[in-house]
Amino acid sequence: MILNSQIWHEVITAAKASTANAPEWLRAVERGAAEIERVRYWSFADGVLTIISTTSGRTYRIDEHHTCAACENGHKACKHRASRRLVQRYYERLAQTPAPAPAPAPKSSDWREKAILVKRDGNALIVDGWAV
Numbered sequence: 001m002i003l004n005s006q007i008w009h010e011v012i013t014a015a016k017a018s019t020a021n022a023p024e025w026l027r028a029v030e031r032g033a034a035e036i037e038r039v040r041y042w043s044f045a046d047g048v049l050t051i052i053s054t055t056s057g058r059t060y061r062i063d064e065h066h067t068c069a070a071c072e073n074g075h076k077a078c079k080h081r082a083s084r085r086l087v088q089r090y091y092e093r094l095a096q097t098p099a100p101a102p103a104p105a106p107k108s109s110d111w112r113e114k115a116i117l118v119k120r121d122g123n124a125l126i127v128d129g130w131a132v
């Protein structure tokens, strides 16, 4: 599941731009991106993309030495390698993106809003609407 769709789309745009002159790879990038968005399961750890293919239902573990029928032992583009690169770049960009700023610390005047409302009404002391 892609949690940061803005970064994901930036990664895809950059990948398409860099493969614009390599139609085989451009197609692999498009198919790889669609695969990541559609599959029910994928994970990425230690440079290995694990994915359950939408077309075959097979589990692929795609590392840098990946080969398959489509890529003819690494001589051609394939959506698996494109998927892996996209996810790798996604995590690289995610790591470079600063985490959202923490919520500002409460101002010292905020104690007034949190304090229990206490007011005197005649001789009775009213605390949160109750006479005590």
Ligand SMILES: [Zn+2]
Binding pocket: 066, 067, 068, 069, 070, 071, 078, 079, 080, 081
């Ligand atoms: Zn492949």
